[in-house]
Amino acid sequence: MKLTKDGKAEGESVFPLSGNCPIEDDIGVQASDKGFIIRIPYCDGFLFRIGYVRFCYSEKYGDFILTEYREENIDRLNTEQESKSVEYSILSPKPIVFSMFSPETIKRIIRQNLIRGYEIVQTCTAQYPVFGYSSKENKLMWIEIPAEFVMQNNSPQRLYVLDSSYYGYAYEAGYRIKENPTKGWSRHLLHSIEEDTIGNLIDSDPIFPKESNRYIINSRIFVYKNPEFQKLFEDTVASMFRKHKESRWRVTPSSLSPYQRKFLKQLISGDSLRVGIYSDSLDRHHSVNIPLDVGKRLPTF
Structure with a gap:
């Protein structure tokens, strides 16, 4: 023109x-x-x-x-x-x-x-990691490390939080297929948080004007192909297995060594969250990337 x-x-x-x-x-x-x-x-x-x-x-x-x-x-x-x-x-x-x-x-x-129209802030979580153990494989398969955030609606109309994706060692199909797994994006569901209690899974969660909602994502970080991780946590697995026969173990910082805590932080360093948002007033879908702060996911480690 x-x-x-x-x-x-x-x-x-x-x-x-x-x-x-x-x-x-x-x-x-x-x-x-x-x-x-x-x-x-x-x-x-x-x-x-x-x-x-x-x-x-x-x-x-x-x-x-x-x-x-x-x-x-x-x-x-x-x-x-x-x-x-x-x-x-x-x-x-x-x-x-x-x-x-x-x-x-x-x-x-x-x-x-x-x-x-919005503001997203990652907050410190009070939730501890959870280890997933397989007695058949006799090894730790995954770790759930939660991430929490608050979304504030600054627009005059409703916003909707839609789907979410996680970047890290959380893409199970890719992790299983690759000989040397790398980080990638995978779809993960969000939970609402109400009065410090984890609520329902969300699909299209409205946030009204000038209000805010809290959310948590429990992403599974796969580790069963990580020989360094398996070696480092070998004694921990044996100890936990003697105390708890179930396959899910809640892990406190005091139960891990300084090097183990450092390793966990390195494992999830550089991970990100992507959240889909719909604006009622602008009639638009939008995705926002949130680099995740390791210190807020493992605040007591």
């Missing part, structure tokens, strides 16, 4: 098409007061999204400046249903000019609006 004045190019932007959306080639432009509006349609899952990007001319910058962005969202499976219109505030340290504009700019604006 080019802007020309007296036959001379004043600005140009490129809008690449994926070829996978039936409405995306219906791009249009119309004149507006001191500027113009670009119509950018695209597909997003089960939605048709039609963006309207308004530019006005700035004498100061000698270019057209982005001043407004709104979207009309249409259900692709039920096009007769009333569409929803969402307007996004444009906050940028520098004006967004047409000559530097791209659809990626719009995606960045939307992400900024989503991020301002």
Whole structure:
């Protein structure tokens, strides 16, 4: 798309098409007061999204400046249903000019609006790790090391916490297949926390405006292919097995040596949590990565 004045190019932007959306080639432009509006349609899952990007001319910058962005969202499976219109505030340290504009700019604006709508903070857990032992294999198979966090809804509308994924030695299929397992992403379910009690598994948990909810994830960290771990905890396994015949053992810091505690911290260092969020007001899904603080997962170790 080019802007020309007296036959001379004043600005140009490129809008690449994926070829996978039936409405995306219906791009249009119309004149507006001191500027113009670009119509950018695209597909997003089960939605048709039609963006309207308004530019006005700035004498100061000698270019057209982005001043407004709104979207009309249409259900692709039920096009007769009333569409929803969402307007996004444009906050940028520098004006967004047409000559530097791209659809990626719009995606960045939307992400900024989503991020301002919530705050996520990892908190210290009071839960101890749990060791999973197999009498058939005569070894520790996994460790559950919980992570807790609080999500605050700062937006005027409801937010929903959806699915979650964990990055670490928690992908059971990958761990089992690989000869030398590496860390990877795997889907894990969240539990709500109510009055310091672990509650139900959540699927689509609403957080009302100006309120916060607490969550915990008990990810299983697999260790049965880790010879260093098995050797280090060999005496611990024998001791625990004499005291407890069940296969799940709750482990306290006092029962482990300083080197064992250090090893556990190294094992989960660099692990992350990814949480899916839906914004009621922006009609958007979004995923946020949360690097997990080892000290808050093992605060007394």
